Amino acid sequence: QVHLVESGGGLVQAGGSLxxxxxxxxxxxxxxxMAWFRQAPGKEREFVGGGTRSSGNTYYTDSVKGRFTIxxxxxxxxxxxxxxxxxPEDTATYYCAAAPWRSGYSGRYYYTxxxxxxxxxxxxxxxx
Numbered sequence: 363q364v365h366l367v368e369s370g371g372g373l374v375q376a377g378g379s380l381x382x383x384x385x386x387x388x389x390x391x392x393x394x395x396m397a398w399f400r401q402a403p404g405k406e407r408e409f410v411g412g413g414t415r416s417s418g419n420t421y422y423t424d425s426v427k428g429r430f431t432i433x434x435x436x437x438x439x440x441x442x443x444x445x446x447x448x449x450p451e452d453t454a455t456y457y458c459a460a461a462p463w464r465s466g467y468s469g470r471y472y473y474t475x476x477x478x479x480x481x482x483x484x485x486x487x488x489x490x
Contacts, residue, residue, distance in 0.1 A: 364388035364479050366458045371484030374448055378488070382443040384458030384481060392436040395463045395471050398443045400454035400486075407457070409472040410443070414463040421468060425451075448488045455483040 370382040382398070397412025411432045413420035420432050431444040441458060461476040470476055 366460060366479050366481035368456065368458050368481040368484040371456060371486045373487045373489065376448060376450055376488055376490050378448050379444070379446045380448065380486060382445070382456055382458075382484060382486070384441040384443075386439040386441070386458075386460065386479075390436075391439060391441075391460050393463055394460045395476070396432075396434060396441045397459045397461070397471060397477070398432065398441075399457045399459055399474065400452075401457070401483075402454040405454075407474055410456070412459075412471055416463060417465065417468070419468070421471070423472075445486070448486075450488045450490045453486060453488050455485050457481055457483045 365387045367385045368382060370380060374380055395412055395414045398410040399407050400410050401407040409423055410426055411422040411430055429447045434441045458481040459477040460479040
C-alpha cells in the first residue's frame with residue numbers, strides 16, 4: 363500500500379522559515395513527478411512546486427519563486443519543501459502528491475488530475 367506522509371508544518375511568524383517533509387512508502391518514487399500543493403480555507407487546491415529527477419527541472423508557482431525550494435532524497439524516498447520569507451498568505455494546508463512522469467507538456471502537473479497519490483496534509487500558519 364502506498365503512503366505519502368507530510369510533516370514539518372506549524373505556526374511561524376511572517377519572515378520565518380519552515381521545512382516540510384514528505385516521506386513516501388510502498389513504492390519507489392524516483393521516476394515520479396513529486397509535487398507540493400496547498401489549500402487555504404475556501405480556496406481551491408493550488409500547485410506550489412514540483413519536479414522529477416529525470417527531467418532535471420523543478421517548477422514553482424510565481425508567488426513562491428525565490429522563497430521556496432523543493433529537493434528530494436530518492437535514497438530516503440523523501441521530498442522536502444524549504445519555505446523561507448514566509449508570508450501570511452502562505453497560510454494553508456500543504457499536501458504532497460505523486461504523479462507518473464511523462465515527458466512533454468509539463469504544465470499538466472500544475473493541476474491535480476495527474477496525481478495518483480496524495481498525503482494527508484500538514485498545516486502551515488503564518489502570523490503577521
